[in-house]
Amino acid sequence: xxxxxxxxxxxxxxxxxxxxxxxxxxxxxxxxxxxxxxxxxxxxxxxxxxxxxxxxxxxxxxxxxxxxxxxxxxxxxxxxxxxxxxxxxxxxxxxxxxxxxxxxxxxxxxxxxxxxxxxxxxxxxxxxxxxxxxxxxxxxxxxxxxxxxxxxxxxxxxxxxxxxxxxxxxxxxxxxxxxxxxxxxxxxxxxxxxxxxxxxxxxxxxxxxxxxxxxxxxxxxxxxxxxxxxxxxxxxxxxxxxxxxxxxxxxxxxxxxxxxxxxxxxxxxxxxxxxxxxxxxxxxxxxxxxxxxxxxxxxxxxxxxxxxxxxxxxxxxxxxxxxxxxxxxxxxxxxxxxxxxxxxxxxxxx
Numbered sequence: 001x002x003x004x005x006x007x008x009x010x011x012x013x014x015x016x017x018x019x020x021x022x023x024x025x026x027x028x029x030x031x032x033x034x035x036x037x038x039x040x041x042x043x044x045x046x047x048x049x050x051x052x053x054x055x056x057x058x059x060x061x062x063x064x065x066x067x068x069x070x071x072x073x074x075x076x077x078x079x080x081x082x083x084x085x086x087x088x089x090x091x092x093x094x095x096x097x098x099x100x101x102x103x104x105x106x107x108x109x110x111x112x113x114x115x116x117x118x119x120x121x122x123x124x125x126x127x128x129x130x131x132x133x134x135x136x137x138x139x140x141x142x143x144x145x146x147x148x149x150x151x152x153x154x155x156x157x158x159x160x161x162x163x164x165x166x167x168x169x170x171x172x173x174x175x176x177x178x179x180x181x182x183x184x185x186x187x188x189x190x191x192x193x194x195x196x197x198x199x200x201x202x203x204x205x206x207x208x209x210x211x212x213x214x215x216x217x218x219x220x221x222x223x224x225x226x227x228x229x230x231x232x233x234x235x236x237x238x239x240x241x242x243x244x245x246x247x248x249x250x251x252x253x254x255x256x257x258x259x260x261x262x263x264x265x266x267x268x269x270x271x272x273x274x275x276x277x278x279x280x281x282x283x284x285x286x287x288x289x290x291x292x293x294x295x296x297x298x299x300x301x302x303x304x305x306x307x308x309x310x311x312x313x314x315x316x317x318x319x320x321x322x323x324x325x326x327x328x329x330x331x332x333x334x335x336x337x338x339x340x341x342x343x344x345x346x347x348x349x350x
Contacts, residue, residue: 037255039250044269046240050239062225066219066237068219074213126171216243218242247319265338290314
């Protein structure tokens with residue numbers, strides 16, 4: 001009987017060991033999930049821009065092909081510049097004509113001003129003569145009653161005074177006419193400013209006929225060639241910004257409490273699972289569109305009455321900036337796996 005009890009204990013001991021190991025493994029997994037959340041619901045992301053010409057015209061040069069890598073400042077496409085060069089030449093010609101017209105008109109204005117000054121000097125001479133004739137008449141008239149002068153002398157003085165005053169009035173009218181005849185070049189100067197603005201626009205449009213890469217990137221979605229007419233503000237292809245690569249990882253809402261910007265992360269791509277890339281959390285998403293419920297209708301939220309017995313946690317995107325990515329591996333949309341080290345030192349993301 002004693003042997004039977006010992007054998008029973010010997011059989012229970014391995015089972016206890018297995019249960020204990022299982023519990024330890026389960027505890028480690030839970031601890032690991034809490035301190036190093038991981039998700040395979042992730043993909044590679046990079047910023048993109050649509051390459052659009054800012055002027056209309058036919059494409060005469062397209063030195064890039066689909067999926068080509070380009071450097072900042074490289075020529076992406078060239079629009080036929082002849083129409084815009086002609087517009088610039090026309091505006092420059094108008095400016096030259098206006099400059100000559102302004103110079104010619106200015107000489108005419110100068111002559112008018114000299115004439116007005118000469119007439120003004122004549123007014124001063126007529127005024128001096130009129131003043132002198134008035135003074136002579138004023139001195140002569142009292143002498144007539146005293147017998148020192150004759151009536152004829154007084155009449156001549158009066159006639160001279162009236163004539164001098166008439167000449168003064170005539171000179172003043174001539175001065176007003178001469179002043180009114182003086183023109184200016186203000187209107188032509190205003191036209192010149194308008195033509196200068198047209199020249200600036202023409203130069204800008206001519207510059208816009210060349211579309212160059214704003215940053216290092218890769219050409220995608222190119223579906224055209226030389227000879228195609230390009231419309232302003234309509235995309236020709238897309239340019240991926242290959243300077244900065246990110247992994248957008250969707251984590252469960254229950255895992256977000258300890259995820260912060262600057263948290264260290266490790267990612268790898270499904271296209272090559274043997275390589276690991278370090279990164280840091282750039283930002284955590286603050287909004288997603290719910291699949292059901294919470295829809296605002298006429299100002300009020302509509303919540304479905306049905307209750308799911310199994311509640312699936314919502315996932316929120318976490319944007320991870322990758323350090324030293326491999327340009328040969330990273331492609332927008334590539335599946336990835338991301339894990340966060342919440343026990344690591346937080347870094348400042350710049």
